[in-house]
Amino acid sequence: MSLPSDLKSNFPLLSQTINGHQIVYLDSAASSQKPDVVIEAMNNYYRTINANVHRGAYQIAAEATEAMEQARAKLATFIGAPSANEIVFTKNATESFNLIARSWGGQNLGPNDVVLISDMEHHANIVPWQILSAEKGFELRWIPLTPDGHLDLSQLDRLLNGVKMVSITAMSNVLGTLNPIREIADKAHSVGALMAVDGSQYVPHLPTNVVELGADLLCFTGHKMCGPTGIGVLWGRAEVLDAMPPFLGGGEMILDVRRDGFTPNELPHKFEAGTPPIAEIIGLGAAVDFLSSLGMSDVRQHEIDLTDYALRALTDRYGEEITIHGPSNASERGGVLSIQYRDVHPHDLSQVLDQRGICVRAGHHCAKPLMRELGVGATARASLYVYNDKSDVDALTESLAPAGELFAL
Amino acid sequence: MAGLEDLYKEIIIDHYRNPRNRGELDSPPAHKTEGFNPLCGDEVLLTFALKGEIIEELLISGQGCSISQASASMMSAAVQGKSIGEVRDLTRQFKAMMSIHEESIGADDPPPGDGHAFELGDLEALKGVVKFPVRIKCATLSWNTLLTGLDELEV
């Protein structure tokens, strides 16, 4: 099976022209486009059942609550979570990590403890730990990289000494590298540490099963998986979440409030203070339906095929003039291509591409420690998703040479 | 629609390819100040030597896109031999060209200089950047970095 060839027609934005060219959207690692079904689902909510959830006894309030809780159940199924109560809605992956750091970290980390992350983490899985470390005095330790952009796990046993939490991305948003989460999780567990996983680039692109991954906690973000912005997920094993104190306080997250204190609500509401982003949750549920209807195995196969095509097309055409960071084998990576073309600065490259309607990201991709390891200030990143096809890759390939003429030193 | 030719004037490409005053002075005695554009990862390191109130020499290192590098190169040529007050005036004039006006910049922006108006010369070529709002930060990076460096002298 493969993905339908007319998939682009499901995404209204992709029918636009930019600077006189049909838009070529190659920045899905930053945020994906949204299919009609997602836009419609949110629209429908506002048009027909807009009401606050978990509060009113009247019909539309009940329907809104029902729609939101259905979305939660869909997400649980989508990632193989044993229970929908383990799905906590947040604002985005960043908030999910802040929740873990504040809540779990605040309770469990002290001066002699260690949190183990890696050199390829997104700032979302770095800075919350750094903020907390400044308060609590624990050590933040880093798994280094191999020259070909994998995690260097040769010293993992030594690195795990004294570690209470391992928090690693399942797929790098710069290198595309897919990390051996299960292997790391098993080792983490063997020293009594918890395993948190950044699924921001993984869940949208590969079949995900939290149990098979061996994760205790998983963070991901709706807008990279055909869903709206403003909605993210923290999944955690019930036992782990249950033991964690609340993060934000307010309405919805309590069972009782008295002058002398409060009783926190049950999972997942304990972590969902205040009125949730109801439309966004429903939109994300529709995104999950959309991706499920495509089949995540087919999504993954499509991306392997297209990544392979892109890697070949770019290196055949440009040879030594181009560096594509990360693993060279498409089956070991996702469709994120961080490109260095001659000595054209990524910002200039993306500007020239923009003139041709091609959207790529230029910058440090919120992974500055990784940029330092790579010895670059920035890269131009083209990233692929379900709606991309060979014509998008061809447009990119064609357009590098003109940028080179203008800017090569 | 603004075209690439509005942005990438020949003189900009020339400064990008042949940057003036590249390098680092020994610091100390030279003053040293660093700036970042968190959006795109550009970094600039300025070292400059003062003789009294006059910027006697200013060197630039770091890395960045054509706009940030060309702007830094042009700035280095424009500020040598000027007094601190004159440099503040020139910076204000340059930022005004970038559509950044006094009222829209924060309270920590430059105290009034000596009120000179300068020929912008090569710097005029950067005017087209205004049509590409995301690139304005590239053009102003080295200027803001220099202002920070000058402010540090005063405390």
Ligand SMILES: Cc1ncc(COP(=O)(O)O)c(C=O)c1O
């Ligand atoms: C690997 C990774 N982690 C975390 C994030 C943060 O996602 P968000 O900005 O939606 O919180 C991103 C996306 O920017 C990412 O690529």
